[in-house]
Amino acid sequence: MNQVKFGPELISRLMDHLCSQLSGCEGVGLSVWPDGELLRATGAAVELDQVQLDSGEGPLVEASREERQVSGRVRDLDVVAVPGSWGDSGPAVLTVYLSHSPGIDDLKAIEEIEPLVATAAAVIEFCAGEVLRADQMVRMVQHRRYIEQAKGLVMGARPCQPGEAFELLVRASQNANVKLRDVATALVLVVGGTLEDDAAEVAEPPRAAFDVAERLWDALRV
Incomplete structure (x- = not known):
């Protein structure tokens, strides 16, 4: 490979x-x-x-x-x-x-x-300094795409600048000690129900990420 x-x-x-x-x-x-x-x-x-x-x-x-x-x-x-x-x-x-x-x-x-x-x-x-395989590069791009989508969801629910939306996601992930990419992916799933067709290689986020995403989405809609 x-x-x-x-x-x-x-x-x-x-x-x-x-x-x-x-x-x-x-x-x-x-x-x-x-x-x-x-x-x-x-x-x-x-x-x-x-x-x-x-x-x-x-x-x-x-x-x-x-x-x-x-x-x-x-x-x-x-x-x-x-x-x-x-x-x-x-x-x-x-x-x-x-x-x-x-x-x-x-x-x-x-x-x-x-x-x-x-x-x-x-x-x-x-x-983290390791050799990056082609499939890992695909996942890296996909994770960043979901971070962008999660930012868009936050901005749609609470009008703000992209940087402010990102800071909100960062705080939510840090407070729960859950990786940002997992929180972002979970938020996309919580709101949209599914990921894109080419996301087969992306592992489903842990339950903790869904908990964070659900609490965040509930708070944004208040």
Whole structure:
């Protein structure tokens, strides 16, 4: 069976490649919010990503909460923050720090590399450094799809931003000590009754996940 092995060094190489394509690049970071974890960073991103994670403010946090690309300034540098793949801890947000305002070519280069960085981070989180088989990659994609669907259900029941919906799911899973992907899958089942046709390889969530999902859905409909 085909195997693909990813590691933190892949993220570093992708980030170094991105920085080399940008004039005036002062650093690149990859962080998770609301978990507040700095996954990887180079140059100015080492300090400036951490500043935003600690304060809960800045383009990095705004990009995560609103699930959109955000440009701004942190201290004396321009920054572009792009949210990517959602995992159990939150969206992986790619930040790029520049000594000048980002131009069209800068944004194009960031848009091209961001999916690769986010996917590499998601794979590392999912398989915890192990060799990832093709069937595991399929399940990883499916789990993230259910997280997105669960976010949509929360937003439909209680109007809020994508990041706020995700934080609500995270709190529910953490309070019950149940994996987020299990809570999300259970919520989709509780509300919709079934999963998609291509979900045969996804194991049914444990009973505890259904308990969390049912309580959450009841609370959202009050």
